[in-house]
Amino acid sequence: MNLKVVYGALIIGFSLCGMDKQNPSTQSWDAKKFYKATKQSLPLAKALLDAYPLKLYHSILDLGCGPGSLTAHMAKKAGNQTSVTGIDPSKNMIAFAKGYYQLLNLTFKCKALPQSKNKWDFIFCCNVFPYLPRQQQVDALNVMAQAAVQSKTVPLLLITAAKTNEPGIFDRAYAATLGLERWQKLRSVKLDEYYCPHDVDSFIELAKETPWKVNRCTIEDEYIQFKNVNRLKKFVCSWMSGFAFIAQLPKRERKLLLKDLMNAYVALQAPAPDGSIEWRSARLIVHAEKQKVH
Ligand SMILES: C[S@@+](CC[C@H](N)C(=O)[O-])C[C@H]1O[C@@H](n2cnc3c(N)ncnc32)[C@H](O)[C@@H]1O
Numbered sequence: 177m178n179l180k181v182v183y184g185a186l187i188i189g190f191s192l193c194g195m196d197k198q199n200p201s202t203q204s205w206d207a208k209k210f211y212k213a214t215k216q217s218l219p220l221a222k223a224l225l226d227a228y229p230l231k232l233y234h235s236i237l238d239l240g241c242g243p244g245s246l247t248a249h250m251a252k253k254a255g256n257q258t259s260v261t262g263i264d265p266s267k268n269m270i271a272f273a274k275g276y277y278q279l280l281n282l283t284f285k286c287k288a289l290p291q292s293k294n295k296w297d298f299i300f301c302c303n304v305f306p307y308l309p310r311q312q313q314v315d316a317l318n319v320m321a322q323a324a325v326q327s328k329t330v331p332l333l334l335i336t337a338a339k340t341n342e343p344g345i346f347d348r349a350y351a352a353t354l355g356l357e358r359w360q361k362l363r364s365v366k367l368d369e370y371y372c373p374h375d376v377d378s379f380i381e382l383a384k385e386t387p388w389k390v391n392r393c394t395i396e397d398e399y400i401q402f403k404n405v406n407r408l409k410k411f412v413c414s415w416m417s418g419f420a421f422i423a424q425l426p427k428r429e430r431k432l433l434l435k436d437l438m439n440a441y442v443a444l445q446a447p448a449p450d451g452s453i454e455w456r457s458a459r460l461i462v463h464a465e466k467q468k469v470h
Contacts, residue, residue: 205266207269211242222246224333224335235298236296237296241263242269246302248277251279256280258281260281266286267286289323295326317382318387331464387467388464404451404452
């Protein structure tokens with residue numbers, strides 16, 4: 177395998193992106209499946225959230241709340257003096273969240289970004305940036321800053337896909353697909369526009385274009401267990417088809433790339449004797465603060 181391929185594959189591996197360039201709501205989410213499959217990965221986000229004094233905030237925003245599990249967790253932890261709002265452009269996700277979590281201080285709304293009228297004093301955003309091309313990530317950070325109260329220092333907790341700590345299976349699976357080369361042949365796009373910041377340094381650079389000051393930025397590995405290979409393939413394919421760099425491909429190419437990727441992943445990550453298989457990825461965790469307006 178030549179160097180160029182490994183490098184390209186690594187970039188893909190680290191940059192799980194993809195609001196369709198465009199309109200995130202065009203990806204149709206199966207909220208129930210997403211909720212079930214990601215249940216195991218919630219403790220990481222919950223622990224991070226619990227480190228914030230949620231009870232002290234009057235209003236909390238969960239941007240791209242999906243099925244609402246983490247939004248509801250914040251509402252429970254913060255208590256009734258705090259209003260918690262989850263917003264998401266996906267009708268399916270919001271319908272699921274509304275049906276599943278009913279708490280006095282919890283509201284779910286179907287929309288993409290906060291309206292300027294609303295102000296929040298804590299903003300949380302988990303696993304949404306992979307769906308945004310780079311410029312939209314900058315735009316989202318700016319919109320979040322506008323939606324933050326002006327008179328206070330507003331904390332932001334952002335969790336997004338990242339380079340894995342363990343140079344391993346996930347990256348090698350991408351490398352084995354040779355997806356980037358095929359993609360480059362197909363489209364002479366400027367790839368950077370579609371990539372998520374995939375490491376600490378590039379996120380810090382991106383944040384400099386916005387009012388957020390990064391306090392802490394780390395990478396943690398994440399594992400999700402699937403009952404069998406088919407479940408892993410089905411779930412991961414539907415999840416990843418929205419990542420920006422994949423979403424921009426023509427439908428046929430997108431399907432082919434995902435199929436190759438999954439086959440390569442399974443070849444490298446053998447299922448356990450009971451047929452279960454682990455999906456390994458990593459999260460970039462960003463703790464930032466909006467600079468105080470004087
Ligand atoms: C992978 S899910 C994550 C859901 C939830 N935050 C969680 O971690 O469980 C990604 C969510 O981002 C939403 N999304 C995509 N683009 C968005 C945007 N521009 N603004 C807000 N949400 C967006 C999708 O509709 C989807 O529900």
